[in-house]
Amino acid sequence: MLDVCLLGTGGMMPMPDRWLSAVLLRTGGHTYLIDCGEGTQISWKRSGWGFTQTTGIILTHRHADHTAGLPGILYTIAHSMRTDPVSIYGPFGTEPLVDALRYIVPRLPYEVNVKELFNGDCVALPGELEMRALEVSHQVPCLAYSFTLRRSREFQREVAEELDVPVEHWRALKSGQDVTFNGRTVAAEEVLGPPRPGIKVSMVTDTRPTSELPRFVHGSDLLICEGMYGTEEERERADERGHMVFPEAAEIARRGDVKKLWLTHFSPALQDPEEHLEEARRVFPETYIGVAHETLTIPFPDEPDEGDGGT
Ligand SMILES: [Zn+2]
Ligand SMILES: [Zn+2]
Numbered sequence: 362m363l364d365v366c367l368l369g370t371g372g373m374m375p376m377p378d379r380w381l382s383a384v385l386l387r388t389g390g391h392t393y394l395i396d397c398g399e400g401t402q403i404s405w406k407r408s409g410w411g412f413t414q415t416t417g418i419i420l421t422h423r424h425a426d427h428t429a430g431l432p433g434i435l436y437t438i439a440h441s442m443r444t445d446p447v448s449i450y451g452p453f454g455t456e457p458l459v460d461a462l463r464y465i466v467p468r469l470p471y472e473v474n475v476k477e478l479f480n481g482d483c484v485a486l487p488g489e490l491e492m493r494a495l496e497v498s499h500q501v502p503c504l505a506y507s508f509t510l511r512r513s514r515e516f517q518r519e520v521a522e523e524l525d526v527p528v529e530h531w532r533a534l535k536s537g538q539d540v541t542f543n544g545r546t547v548a549a550e551e552v553l554g555p556p557r558p559g560i561k562v563s564m565v566t567d568t569r570p571t572s573e574l575p576r577f578v579h580g581s582d583l584l585i586c587e588g589m590y591g592t593e594e595e596r597e598r599a600d601e602r603g604h605m606v607f608p609e610a611a612e613i614a615r616r617g618d619v620k621k622l623w624l625t626h627f628s629p630a631l632q633d634p635e636e637h638l639e640e641a642r643r644v645f646p647e648t649y650i651g652v653a654h655e656t657l658t659i660p661f662p663d664e665p666d667e668g669d670g671g672t
Pocket of ligand 1: 372373424567626
């Protein structure tokens with residue numbers, strides 16, 4: 362399963378009642394943060410999710426409302442007693458950005474690895490999570506991300522028993538390796554069940570709609586997408602500033618055949634996003650206004666919708 366927590370829903374600047382847009386993902390004992398504007402660590406603390414397991418920080422682009430909180434978060438992770446490395450991912454320009462922000466947190470008890478990503482890059486993150494990057498259309502280099510948690514194939518114990526495979530070889534078979542014993546070979550293919558669907562979450566923010574986005578987010582269990590402005594009437598302004606209106610985000614969700622859309626990154630001028638929800642729902646009914654600290658545990662399709670939620 363994959364846990365998702367939306368830490369904030371604001372764009373441009375934090376407001377007294379609205380944290381900046383940021384997301385936490387958690388699976389297999391690894392936590393990933395996507396974007397970290399000013400104040401994100403406070404919202405993170407309110408969420409109750411710990412800092413020690415932070416394996417990666419993923420930045421969509423360099424604008425302050427997505428990055429200015431980084432030094433404080435690195436410092437707080439240090440205070441959480443983490444000593445394992447932390448990787449920071451982002452578009453072109455992320456290395457000098459992190460160097461500059463680290464000027465005020467030069468010494469940390471863990472290694473920080475920075476990796477710049479480009480259009481189409483795919484990264485295997487610890488926790489069996491596959492991250493893909495898509496270049497989008499904003500004023501500066503900006504990436505959308507999709508995260509897929511692969512589901513391993515089921516080990517069919519009864520088949521292994523029928524084939525008289527000794528128990529000490531089961532682990533290898535489970536991991537997909539063929540095994541040889543008593544002069545014969547059993548292929549993993551023979552004992553593993555059919556491929557099983559995984560879990561996909563996509564994050565798209567600070568961009569105009571692009572022709573690649575529906576395919577990129579296709580089939581997501583959850584799409585978190587910006588809606589800087591509410592109505593179609595503001596489309597011209599959104600276009601000028603490299604953002605979207607709600608119905609444009611909903612159109613990406615509809616064409617991408619996603620299961621659910623959370624809108625985020627609202628303009629400070631947009632005081633009540635709910636006012637414009639119906640307009641977006643006419644395009645894609647499963648549209649919701651993002652709510653800070655809203656947490657979703659997404660199980661595998663063949664997994665019961667319950668569990669400890671805390672791995
Ligand atoms: Zn922004
Ligand atoms: Zn921006």
